[in-house]
Amino acid sequence: MEAIKSLALKARKRAPWAVKHWLRLLRHLAVHGQASPQLPPHLVTECRVCASRYELLERLPHQARVAEVGVEHGHFSRHILSTTSPAELHLIDLDFGGLDPVLRGDPRVHIHRGLSHEVLATFTDASFDWIYIDADHSYAGVRRDATAAAEKVRPGGFLVFNDFAHMDPFLGAYGVHRAVVEFAIERNWPLAWLAYEPHALYDVALKRPD
Numbered sequence: 001m002e003a004i005k006s007l008a009l010k011a012r013k014r015a016p017w018a019v020k021h022w023l024r025l026l027r028h029l030a031v032h033g034q035a036s037p038q039l040p041p042h043l044v045t046e047c048r049v050c051a052s053r054y055e056l057l058e059r060l061p062h063q064a065r066v067a068e069v070g071v072e073h074g075h076f077s078r079h080i081l082s083t084t085s086p087a088e089l090h091l092i093d094l095d096f097g098g099l100d101p102v103l104r105g106d107p108r109v110h111i112h113r114g115l116s117h118e119v120l121a122t123f124t125d126a127s128f129d130w131i132y133i134d135a136d137h138s139y140a141g142v143r144r145d146a147t148a149a150a151e152k153v154r155p156g157g158f159l160v161f162n163d164f165a166h167m168d169p170f171l172g173a174y175g176v177h178r179a180v181v182e183f184a185i186e187r188n189w190p191l192a193w194l195a196y197e198p199h200a201l202y203d204v205a206l207k208r209p210d
Helices: 002-014 017-030 053-059 075-084 116-120 139-150 176-187
Strands: 048-050 065-069 088-093 109-113 128-133 153-164 191-195 202-207
Touching: 048 053, 053 075, 053 191, 053 202, 065 075, 065 116, 065 139, 075 088, 088 116, 116 139, 128 139, 139 153, 139 176, 153 176, 153 191, 176 202
Parallel strands: 048 191, 065 088, 065 128, 088 109, 128 153
Antiparallel strands: 153 202, 191 202
């Protein structure tokens, strides 16, 4: 079952834009959206806003042990390296065929191929300063990744989620918003940062309580 899921995700990632667009339209006929629950006030009391996810990198721990879940070609990975100078950057994805060669040659970069929640489970608990999640955007996929990543972040560390939204401007339906809000409520992890994005595909950083 996991092998089939992995193949399906790879095929979806490699599909031409037009095919992805029609798949998104068909998905709207089969799947109905669901609102996120209301956030309790205490989880947003100290949340701050920054202008972009690139500015958010300046606020996250530097010279840290970091993982990026969902890498694609590694464009954002390069920003993580140049802005935060991590001691280690662990890249997790199903396929690294198009990865920037600069990243492959950086001694700080460690490449892990496989399903994200399975790879995350192999790391020692409380061993990362922050983890950036930008993989499967379905509700179930984000729930799996958040659950797997939660224990791997040290107390006081951060889980950062890309595309904190229900939908993108190109009719892509996401489960990120609901999954992250539910996770924050269930685990009592406060929102620390919200990073603006022009298409309302915000980044949100949750802080693991000390």
